[in-house]
Structures are given as structure tokens and as C-alpha cells.
Amino acid sequence: MIAVCSFEEENTWWVSKHIKKPLRSTVLSVSWHPNSVLLAAGSADAHARVFSAFIKGVDQRPEPTVWGERLPFNTVCGEYTNSSGGWVHAVAFSPSGDALAYAAHDSSVTVVYPSAPEQPPRAILNVATQKMPFVALIWSREDQIVAAGHDCHPVVFQGNASGWTQAYSVDDPDKHEGGAQDAESSALNMFRQMDLKGRTNTTEDTTIKTIHQNTISYVCLIDIYIFSAGLTPYVVPSGSLKATPAKSPSSAPAGMSCSLTLDIVSTIDNADPCF
Numbered sequence: 001m002i003a004v005c006s007f008e009e010e011n012t013w014w015v016s017k018h019i020k021k022p023l024r025s026t027v028l029s030v031s032w033h034p035n036s037v038l039l040a041a042g043s044a045d046a047h048a049r050v051f052s053a054f055i056k057g058v059d060q061r062p063e064p065t066v067w068g069e070r071l072p073f074n075t076v077c078g079e080y081t082n083s084s085g086g087w088v089h090a091v092a093f094s095p096s097g098d099a100l101a102y103a104a105h106d107s108s109v110t111v112v113y114p115s116a117p118e119q120p121p122r123a124i125l126n127v128a129t130q131k132m133p134f135v136a137l138i139w140s141r142e143d144q145i146v147a148a149g150h151d152c153h154p155v156v157f158q159g160n161a162s163g164w165t166q167a168y169s170v171d172d173p174d175k176h177e178g179g180a181q182d183a184e185s186s187a188l189n190m191f192r193q194m195d196l197k198g199r200t201n202t203t204e205d206t207t208i209k210t211i212h213q214n215t216i217s218y219v220c221l222i223d224i225y226i227f228s229a230g231l232t233p234y235v236v237p238s239g240s241l242k243a244t245p246a247k248s249p250s251s252a253p254a255g256m257s258c259s260l261t262l263d264i265v266s267t268i269d270n271a272d273p274c275f
Helices: 179-197
Strands: 002-008 013-019 027-032 038-043 047-052 076-081 088-093 100-104 108-113 123-128 134-141 144-149 155-160 163-169 218-222 225-229 234-237
Touching (some): 038 088, 047 088, 047 100, 076 108, 100 134, 108 144, 123 163, 134 218
Parallel strands (some): 027 088
Antiparallel strands (some): 027 038, 047 076, 088 100, 144 155, 218 225
């Protein structure tokens, strides 16, 4: 179930309407369309769906989109399945609202381009990766998506309705000094320790050469910056996507509006604090 809430000024309380059908499992993620009426949801039944959350008397009727025109509350505007049956951890509309991306537990990212209401989509593009599952994603541009999750570093995808590819990784551990060599050495040492002592060297086994030392559970766009939250938050300019670890709020970008009490810093010098 998804609860869509609105505030009644006359009674000074919040009320909710519920989206129930055809949801059959836990809802893991939701994302609003730019028109603030359509709502995407990813769930544990391996589906990504687009619903109408239009509330009469509260919302202004939106302009027609590729998802539909007259859309009563709980109308299903699109329903898509992960082919491997993996949970859909994250969903996000493109900046224009004309495409939907979702990340599933099979480590894939899928981008859907609808054609017209009640018509098959003009393209459903799936990008399979060798990464661990992504649990968060965001569009930084109409042709670029940033996804992150259990691999502890963001991955950038680029493309359009003709095709999408995995472009590069931000804070890629293999590109750190000695990263690939250390990984090979660590694997060799693990088997050596198992052979000689019947155990692994836990010190080397737990070394992670990324800024984030655990799963990245959230990413968002702040002006021209992408903010990711895990054990260690950081901010990167969305143009270059180069990671900078958190140090002090005194160097945060000017004009940034933040509600979380987290220390973050960007690569911009002489900027004002955001807290």
C-alpha cells in the first residue's frame, strides 16, 4: 500500500488516500513525476509501476503526458517487470518525466520510454552489470543516470532511447593506487591463510578502498551537485562526478539548502557554509 497524504487547511490535519491495487508485495521505493501527480513505485514482487496520485480538489489537473491524460486516483499508467524476478530497489523519473529508470536486485538498471497512453512502450532498455545490487539511483541529466548501492561507490550510466551503457564508476576502487594489484594480492593471501592456518586474514579481508565504507543507500541532486548518503556522505559536481570525502561544512557550496545534519564538502573553494 502507498499512502498519498494531503493537508486539509479547514480542519488543520493531514488525510491520506491509499494506492492498493495491483500492489502484491512490499513497496521498496517511490518517486514523484515532475508534475507532482504521477508516482512511480518499485516493489518486492519484481515490478516497477507508475500510478496516478491525482486528488480532486487538491491537485491542479496536469498537462497531458506520454503516461496519460485524464487519470483518476490509482490509475495504473505503466507496469514493468524485472526479467530475473529481482526486487525493484529504486525508481526515478527523468528530468522531463518522459522516461522511467529502475534498479533491481539482479544488479541491472532498466530505462523505460513510454510511447502513448495504453500503448506498448517505444523502448525498454536493460543494462546488466557485474556489480553488486544498486539500491538508489537518480538522473543527473536527461541522458545520464547515477546508481549506487552495495558496491560502495556510484556508477554512471549514459544513453538515450536508442540504448544505454555503463559509462564509468565514481571513486572506483580499482583506480585507486594499487587497487587492482592489492585486490589480487588480498585474494592470494586469503587462500594462503586458509591453506596454512585454516582461516583468512580478517584485516585485509575488510579493507575497502572507497570513500563510502558501506552500502550507499541514498543519492539526490542538490543544484549541480550529487549528494550520496552512506556511512560517509560526500558531494560531487554532477559535471565531473569526482568524489570528495566529508570534512567540514565550512567549505560547502554556496546556496546549498540542506536539512540533514551532515558534514559535507565540495571541490568548490571559497564557498559559504550551508548549515
